[in-house]
Amino acid sequence: xxxxxxxxxxxxxxxxxxxxxxxxxxxxxxxxxxxxxxxxxxxxxxxxxxxxxxxxxxxxxxxxxxxxxxxxxxxxxxxxxxxxxxxxxxxxxxxxxxxxxxxxxxxxxxxxxxxxxxxxxxxxxxxxxxxxxxxxxxxxxxxxxxxxxxxxxxxx
Numbered sequence: 001x002x003x004x005x006x007x008x009x010x011x012x013x014x015x016x017x018x019x020x021x022x023x024x025x026x027x028x029x030x031x032x033x034x035x036x037x038x039x040x041x042x043x044x045x046x047x048x049x050x051x052x053x054x055x056x057x058x059x060x061x062x063x064x065x066x067x068x069x070x071x072x073x074x075x076x077x078x079x080x081x082x083x084x085x086x087x088x089x090x091x092x093x094x095x096x097x098x099x100x101x102x103x104x105x106x107x108x109x110x111x112x113x114x115x116x117x118x119x120x121x122x123x124x125x126x127x128x129x130x131x132x133x134x135x136x137x138x139x140x141x142x143x144x145x146x147x148x149x150x151x152x153x154x155x156x
Contacts, residue, residue, distance in 0.1 A: 002064070002097070004105050007047075007054040014063040015047055015054060016040070022066065022092035026127065053113055054090070055106040057097070065093040067106035069114060069122070080120040088124035091133075103133055111137070 007015050020040075024033055047054065050070065057065035068090040076083040088110065093102050114122055123142070126134055 002100070002102065003058045004055060004065075004102065004109070005058075006109070007056045007066075009048065011056060011063070012044065012047065014058075014061070015056060015066065016044060018056065018063040018066045018092065018094075019043060019090055021094065022090055025092070053110060055109050057093070057102045057106065059097070064097045065102040065106060067091040067103065067110055069110040071114075071117065071119070082118050082120060084117065084119045085121045085123065086114050086117075086119045088122055091124075091130060103130075104137075107133070107137055 020035060023029070023035070024031060046052065051072075052068055052070045054066060054068040056063045067088070070087045070089060072085045072087060074080075074083045074085060088107070091103055091107065093100075111122065122139075123145075124134065124139065126139075
């Protein structure tokens with residue numbers, strides 16, 4: 001039986017393992033790809049100290065799916081008078097466990113938590129495979145947003 005619950009600090013090793021598994025798949029990296037110490041250490045530090053919530057699905061003691069919500073506070077606006085927003089990330093299910101509703105259950109838990117915390121908008125970056133799930137939960141495309149990627153590795 002699969003157990004789905006909010007992660008805590010005791011789950012750090014499994015949380016990091018499933019996140020790196022997700023990053024390999026989403027970025028089409030080989031299974032033996034080694035991630036930089038900066039990425040690993042920064043991820044661990046964020047999970048320990050960031051304003052976020054992560055849901056894990058466990059088959060026994062092994063995490064088989066994950067989803068995270070990072071809480072963001074910006075200057076309040078007319079449409080978002082509290083300035084409380086969130087960004088959904090790391091929604092991933094190991095291929096052997098897909099099509100069982102795990103991602104939907106994790107997403108529903110995180111959306112419920114966002115409502116409890118007074119969040120007025122949840123953003124996300126969707127893969128093509130994830131779009132049907134997000135659309136079925138009410139997410140839509142926002143044609144207002146723009147972004148600028150500030151990444152020194154691009155040589156700019």
